[in-house]
Amino acid sequence: MYWLPRDQVRALVNRLAESYAVYGPRRDEVSGEVVFDRLEELERLDLQAAIPYNPPKHALLPQYEEILKYLYSKQSQKVTIEKISKVEPKALVGLRACDLNGILCLDRFFLGQEFVDEIYLEHRKKLFIISNTCVRPFPQCFCVCTDSGPAAGEGFDLDLTCAGQGYLVLVGSKKGQRLVEELGLREAGSEAQNLREKIVAESVSSFDNFALENKAWVSRATNRLTTGFIKPEVWEYIGNQCFECGACSFVCPTCSCFNVEDVNRVDGPTDRVRTWDSCSFEGYTKMAGDHNPRKPVEDRRNKRFFCKLSYSQSKKYLRPGCVGCGRCARVCPGDIGLPNVVTYIRREITGE
Amino acid sequence: MSYYRGICNFCGTGCGHLLQVEGNRVRGVYPLPGHPLSRGRLCVRGWHIHELLQTEERITSPLIREGNSFRPVSFDEAVDFTASRLKTFSGREVAFLGSPRASNEENYLFGKFARAVMKSNNLSLTSDAGLEESSRVLLEGCGLPAMTGSLSALRQADFILVVGGDLTKQNPIIASEIHFARRSGTFVATISPRKTQMARLSQKHLRPNPGTIWLLLEALARALRTEGLVRGDDLEERVENARQYLEYLDSLDLKQASESTGVEEQEIISLARKFYESESAFAFYPVGIQSLDRRSMSALLNLFLLAGKLDRPAGGMCPVTGISNLLGSLDMGVSPAFLPGYFPVEAEESWRRFEELWQVGLNRTPGKSAAACLQEDRSIKALLVVDHDEEIIRHVNRIKELEFVVYFGAYQNAFASLATVIFPRLNYVEGDGTYTNSERRVQLSQKKVEPPAGIKPMWEILSRLASALGQPWPYKSAEEIMTEISRVVPQYSGLSHEKLRASLGLRWPVDDRHPGGTEFPLAEETGRGFKFVFDGAADRRQSLRSGKEGVFPFKLVVGRSNYFWHQNSVMKRTFIPRREYNALLLLYPNGFVEVSEEDARALGLREKQPVRIVSEAAEIRLATRISPDILPGMLYIPYFIEEMISGFLHRQVSELEKNEEFFLPVRLEKVE
Numbered sequence A: 001m002y003w004l005p006r007d008q009v010r011a012l013v014n015r016l017a018e019s020y021a022v023y024g025p026r027r028d029e030v031s032g033e034v035v036f037d038r039l040e041e042l043e044r045l046d047l048q049a050a051i052p053y054n055p056p057k058h059a060l061l062p063q064y065e066e067i068l069k070y071l072y073s074k075q076s077q078k079v080t081i082e083k084i085s086k087v088e089p090k091a092l093v094g095l096r097a098c099d100l101n102g103i104l105c106l107d108r109f110f111l112g113q114e115f116v117d118e119i120y121l122e123h124r125k126k127l128f129i130i131s132n133t134c135v136r137p138f139p140q141c142f143c144v145c146t147d148s149g150p151a152a153g154e155g156f157d158l159d160l161t162c163a164g165q166g167y168l169v170l171v172g173s174k175k176g177q178r179l180v181e182e183l184g185l186r187e188a189g190s191e192a193q194n195l196r197e198k199i200v201a202e203s204v205s206s207f208d209n210f211a212l213e214n215k216a217w218v219s220r221a222t223n224r225l226t227t228g229f230i231k232p233e234v235w236e237y238i239g240n241q242c243f244e245c246g247a248c249s250f251v252c253p254t255c256s257c258f259n260v261e262d263v264n265r266v267d268g269p270t271d272r273v274r275t276w277d278s279c280s281f282e283g284y285t286k287m288a289g290d291h292n293p294r295k296p297v298e299d300r301r302n303k304r305f306f307c308k309l310s311y312s313q314s315k316k317y318l319r320p321g322c323v324g325c326g327r328c329a330r331v332c333p334g335d336i337g338l339p340n341v342v343t344y345i346r347r348e349i350t351g352e
Numbered sequence B: 001m002s003y004y005r006g007i008c009n010f011c012g013t014g015c016g017h018l019l020q021v022e023g024n025r026v027r028g029v030y031p032l033p034g035h036p037l038s039r040g041r042l043c044v045r046g047w048h049i050h051e052l053l054q055t056e057e058r059i060t061s062p063l064i065r066e067g068n069s070f071r072p073v074s075f076d077e078a079v080d081f082t083a084s085r086l087k088t089f090s091g092r093e094v095a096f097l098g099s100p101r102a103s104n105e106e107n108y109l110f111g112k113f114a115r116a117v118m119k120s121n122n123l124s125l126t127s128d129a130g131l132e133e134s135s136r137v138l139l140e141g142c143g144l145p146a147m148t149g150s151l152s153a154l155r156q157a158d159f160i161l162v163v164g165g166d167l168t169k170q171n172p173i174i175a176s177e178i179h180f181a182r183r184s185g186t187f188v189a190t191i192s193p194r195k196t197q198m199a200r201l202s203q204k205h206l207r208p209n210p211g212t213i214w215l216l217l218e219a220l221a222r223a224l225r226t227e228g229l230v231r232g233d234d235l236e237e238r239v240e241n242a243r244q245y246l247e248y249l250d251s252l253d254l255k256q257a258s259e260s261t262g263v264e265e266q267e268i269i270s271l272a273r274k275f276y277e278s279e280s281a282f283a284f285y286p287v288g289i290q291s292l293d294r295r296s297m298s299a300l301l302n303l304f305l306l307a308g309k310l311d312r313p314a315g316g317m318c319p320v321t322g323i324s325n326l327l328g329s330l331d332m333g334v335s336p337a338f339l340p341g342y343f344p345v346e347a348e349e350s351w352r353r354f355e356e357l358w359q360v361g362l363n364r365t366p367g368k369s370a371a372a373c374l375q376e377d378r379s380i381k382a383l384l385v386v387d388h389d390e391e392i393i394r395h396v397n398r399i400k401e402l403e404f405v406v407y408f409g410a411y412q413n414a415f416a417s418l419a420t421v422i423f424p425r426l427n428y429v430e431g432d433g434t435y436t437n438s439e440r441r442v443q444l445s446q447k448k449v450e451p452p453a454g455i456k457p458m459w460e461i462l463s464r465l466a467s468a469l470g471q472p473w474p475y476k477s478a479e480e481i482m483t484e485i486s487r488v489v490p491q492y493s494g495l496s497h498e499k500l501r502a503s504l505g506l507r508w509p510v511d512d513r514h515p516g517g518t519e520f521p522l523a524e525e526t527g528r529g530f531k532f533v534f535d536g537a538a539d540r541r542q543s544l545r546s547g548k549e550g551v552f553p554f555k556l557v558v559g560r561s562n563y564f565w566h567q568n569s570v571m572k573r574t575f576i577p578r579r580e581y582n583a584l585l586l587l588y589p590n591g592f593v594e595v596s597e598e599d600a601r602a603l604g605l606r607e608k609q610p611v612r613i614v615s616e617a618a619e620i621r622l623a624t625r626i627s628p629d630i631l632p633g634m635l636y637i638p639y640f641i642e643e644m645i646s647g648f649l650h651r652q653v654s655e656l657e658k659n660e661e662f663f664l665p666v667r668l669e670k671v672e
């Protein structure tokens, strides 16, 4: 483990900026909220800031991304296809553990199955990841219930844990090791490992006092979901409150639904575009039947929570599909973010 | 930095968002958590605004018609040509149609151009009917032409009454606020014939027969009397014309009203009690896309006045605007009824005031709405339209006859093809502008991307035209126009772009006394004159029957779905909302009509069975969709099938757009 004095954080970031576009949390001046953003002004990076409202997903899976261009030529009767690759190397600085785990889930979806998604892979290969331990959780957090925080275990190049006047630095890759050496960071000493563990343990025990918005007894819900012992009325109760906005998928660090569209031009090439999508939409899984016009909403809700929590899905991700970031609870117009749904499932609430 | 603070420009909720801008293109959108109203939420439309903002189907150059096609011309040529043609018309020969999606600055200047330069008072918005009516009713009844309540206080309310429409579809994030209020203990009641999602999210749903919402509201008021909750002598102190109103109200027979509305008397009484006993109560009703009619709006206002709910904070009347800047556009006087700041056109002082402020003589004869001009007025020869294509459905033939049509628009659409001259407009992220949401919140949307080369801001186009027509206008930016607005519109007197840049919107009135805006304008004013709004004729309650029930036994009502919104001119340029619209079309390629389970059983209708809906004027073939959401005797068609609008509903469209209470008497025939 190494030691990064606070006043050297700038040096680290400047060094990264030479080879990467630097992304990290910053605060919006007027609303005061934290956004995970591309930072041209590196001094905007705020490692003390709360968990950003948006996950880092957009750096790997942009909300709107041209993936290829094709042109049909009438004369030659041929189609020319051109890959549009604008993937630049990015350094994600100050990722919270939940969000890092979110990226690991995306990896398993896009890279870990029969088909490897080349575009995602290209983004992914060019990432430099620095995670940041939460020395204290935020109101919306429940990563302790989903085994994804408050400190990172794997997947980072470097990992920071704030301890007094600087950061304990864990190295997770060769890239990370090189950077540490270039910066000439000193070893943190023999007590460092214990100190980190102590900080993490204190953070975990402070969830009861600080992480007050959401409680999610995920394992119980996983059990119920997997065994299918959930009354249809519970789903109906949940489905009635869904506004079908898609937000829960868009803000989820592990949601990978996407849509592919062609943007045609009258006389010019066609762009093939990939955009975020959500299983909460009717058109995402075109339904058959359509007998009871209300039913499908519940089914679609059902699908999302199945994806986040069921055991079979967890096997695919090698962990629960929810990393406990609490974002879906904040953006949901229907107040049926995952923690609430877990509560409804647990208590089989169908009314108030 | 790639995420920039902004506001959603679709509906009148005015949610805060972050637009992701990279390489001069809007690449994404994300909700803004700190926004005082939307608090980090967006609806499906708002989540896809970046798709609309990327479209390449832009108008990028001024165009002049030549025969059946258009010739791209320079900005100067377009201005000179337009000015030379406009010179040949008198004020009363020209009509102006402003856009409720355009900014306050644009609308103000557009109105000033009409009135001060062209001396025309034929000036209106498209979807104004309901809002203007609501503003008149509220002005008359409590002296404030817009929302008397505040959305940020909703969660503290005791009682919320939602009347008509489906807020979960029209203004989803306001509906969400109501949902959160309910979850924190507020009692929410909905009045609507259909079992909408809003109704499902309410503790109480009263379902009056189509066309009787107003009567149910009067019945609720009447119940306050029969239950002995409101005494006459108290009331006379609070409300000006109490005696006349009570006379009118007390002539209502609760039993009869219960019969006509189809709502149990006991239900009426218990809701009235619940309402009366609440500390603070809000009423929500839609205006702009599908509005309540005047009668229902007044009945609702009277109910609140009667129960004494308007003069205390944490409550009030809340008209909810369906389009982003609908309220602001009316604030700016884009209306045949009001000059900017709600100065009524009937009053001579209004005109004097503006002649002085604008330093120019005005035509004091009030004008008409653009729609009325096209419909009734053969003397109209020219039309100027901003970003719009809905009116086309009704008046396409009349517009084709006009001598001169100017269109200011960002996107290509059906209307543009009717124009003589087309000026490209900036889209809303290409320039600065303010937008006023349903709760009077004026928000600044700042420029985020450079416009395509050659597109000029509206203020520049209008200034050049005004100069060419002999009135040199000095404007150099949208900011300067706001400075002028703050001098002209009393409610905006304390506003400036500078002040708005540092805020997340301020609610008017913003003035010397309220530099930070006003949450509850009525609560602070003591001795404000309240007045019941009613036409005094009790006999109009009598004939609720058309006499044609035998031939046309069903009441057909029309509604709007989430994804189909404004004839889809906006939504069709997105991916996901468009797909969702298509998903419904795939299942019902020719549209559907919803029939209640009871009627379907009685008529032996199957799901998807083709039926013919016949009205006095026309007929249409649709597929059956059996629905638990509608009442027996009622039919429902979502308003999304092109053919239905242009063919079947053609004649009724204007009624439909104005009036939530509108229904069409029809019969249903099976097609075997």
Ligand code: SF4
Binding pocket: A051, A096, A097, A098, A099, A133, A134, A136, A137, A138, A141, A142, A143, A144, A148, A149, A150, A151, A323, A324, A325, A326
């Ligand atoms: S959920 Fe856990 S890892 Fe994520 S921000 Fe909160 S405490 Fe940190």
Ligand code: SF4
Binding pocket: A248, A251, A252, A253, A254, A308, A321, A322, A323, A324, A325, A326, A327, A328, A329, A338, A339
């Ligand atoms: S389901 Fe909700 S809480 Fe869980 S990871 Fe996704 S957004 Fe976060």
Ligand code: SF4
Binding pocket: A241, A242, A243, A244, A245, A246, A247, A248, A249, A280, A331, A332, A333, A334, A335, A336, A337
């Ligand atoms: S965020 Fe909530 S309302 Fe929106 S789709 Fe998800 S569950 Fe439904």
Ligand code: SF4
Binding pocket: B008, B009, B010, B011, B012, B013, B014, B015, B038, B041, B042, B043, B044, B045, B046, B047, B171, B172, B173, B174
């Ligand atoms: S509710 Fe209206 S303003 Fe808010 S996101 Fe939806 S369309 Fe935009």
